[in-house]
Amino acid sequence: MSIVSASLDHAGKPDRAFNAEALDADARREARGMLALLSLGLFLVFAVIIVPIGWLFWLSLFDEGGQLSAANYARFFEQASYIKTFVTTFKVAFTVTGACVLLGYPLAYMLSQLPRRAASICLIFVILPFWTSVLVRTYAWLVILQRKGLVNTWLMDLGVISQPLPLANNFAGVVIGMTHIMLPFLVLPLYASMKTIDVDCLRAGMNLGASPAATFRQIFFPLSLPGLASGLVIVFVLCLGFFVTPALMGGGKVIMWAMRMEQTTSLYSNWGAGAALGVVLLAVTLALLGLFHWLLGTRATGVWSRR
């Protein structure tokens, strides 16, 4: 065991160091205890993550006749509607994420620059929508954006437009509704990371000759990237699997992945095809997470000096 044990001759036990057996037994007992504490967590992970996903994957491998086949996956390449749904899903996810960044970055920046008290009051307004159900908020948007909704009536009354703008039951409506729901997911991590930026780093930037704009560009923005990256990933991944808002605001014209899944299982009772959709969504999400990590993770968490 230890280097000294060989030369030790303690209590007539030349080969074993003093108390070594008791200490080994104690270490084993502690390891067993830790495993026992972990077991409930491990069981939960197994029961609610590994088993369902495994089952989903298993289901996706059988066609409608219960025969083992790759038909559910082949459908992705054969049916145009699948490809269209896939493209729509990504289009919505990209647009919503982009809109969230455009709105959320300045908002988070403002919050991070406010005095502590004012910032916490403003943060409540960012978090407030979380306390209302997604369904209620989506219907509220319908009321505001539909053909005879608030926006169109006001604009027409003011004479700005003569025809109502198509704001609901289409792509624009889906994007507006989803952006509203996703915004806090971007703002919160971004705000947290902006708060950790050392004021002295910005002062140092200016002290060394960088104008306020250059200091923002070269120091503040790069240092806020880790927060932006995590917000971006959360929003994008949530968008890929979103259901309620596109279903209500899309007017049946914007079919996203999750809606397709719902149709496949509840309308056509094709569990295999639905499971395949789920597996592909999961795989694409994981691939994207990997890509984000590769692109932003090393860039935002580490250093992109010329190594």
Added chain:
Amino acid sequence: MLLSLAQSALPIGISGIEKRFGAVSILSDLSLDVAAGEFLTLLGPSGSGKTTLLMILAGFVRANAGSIKVGGEEIITMPPHRRNIGMVFQNYALFPHMNVFHNIAFPLKQRRVSAAETAERVERALDLVQLKGLGERRVDQLSGGQRQRVALARAIVFEPRIVLMDEPLSALDKSLRERMQIELRNLHRRLGMTTVYVTHDQREAITMSDRIAVMNAGRIEQIDQPEVLYAKPRTKFVAGFIGESSFIPVESRNGSVWYEDRKLRMNDAAPSTGRHLMVVRPEKLRLVADVGETGVNVLPATVGDVIYQGDSFVCYATLKDGRQVTLRDYCRSDVLAKLPAPGEPIMLGIDAQDIVLVADQ
């Protein structure tokens, strides 16, 4: 180029600086002249306004009134990025997303220095702070001392007119701090830049500075060379803040100074009539045998406690009026042989030339 800062060093003229935060006055009518190439330290307790003054010099805090002239040019309203003043921050404020090279190259990049010259100057700056070959290191791979050196290199690589340092060594451990003090002083001697250094560590200030401005409650109490400041403090605050001191009340009357019924022998002329405080430094006191020595003032006292500290010992003694004084001496064997025991009556001697009086306030 990097070694020719001495010619471009400029004097700083600070006058009438006022700074208030709401109703609280931080700096009031503060004036201070720093000579070209001088190493001046702002020394004071926290809240004395020293860091605020430094922030006003760098341009991060706006004063309510006053003027700052660098080489005769008014800079009080100039934005920080045009001031051309290098600064070393307390926490170094290195850019965590850049490696050492890019941190040091940052000020050169802002000044559109060519890539070739940038590489050369960064290399020389790294050499100057003894970090040669570490340009590619990430900031989080550096030790505290190395970060400190990078911050220093970054602050001087663009040959600023003035360098400001805000407690740059406070995060380092004691031995490294002492080594860096010597290094910073040598670097200053080599480059000769006008330096304003902020610290609350009096020993650090004494070690490094040409002059020290002792600040208290938004004002400068005294500004002098370290030796003068230590030997001839002008106020009780300065005497108490720089070095250890005991204060013994004395009275000046009829041209001489009295401690109780003893007339003090002193070299300086007696101050104005009234109550004063005698500043007694621990190392100026010594144990004397009796009252007979000429030119020595003798204070009878009783030993309270003797603390052995290896190289030296500290003796806490109580004067007849109950006042505590401290005596410190090195542990030479002749001194150790005569070390008094607690409770023993002793005679404390202080030379006439070591008597320093400050106003009692």
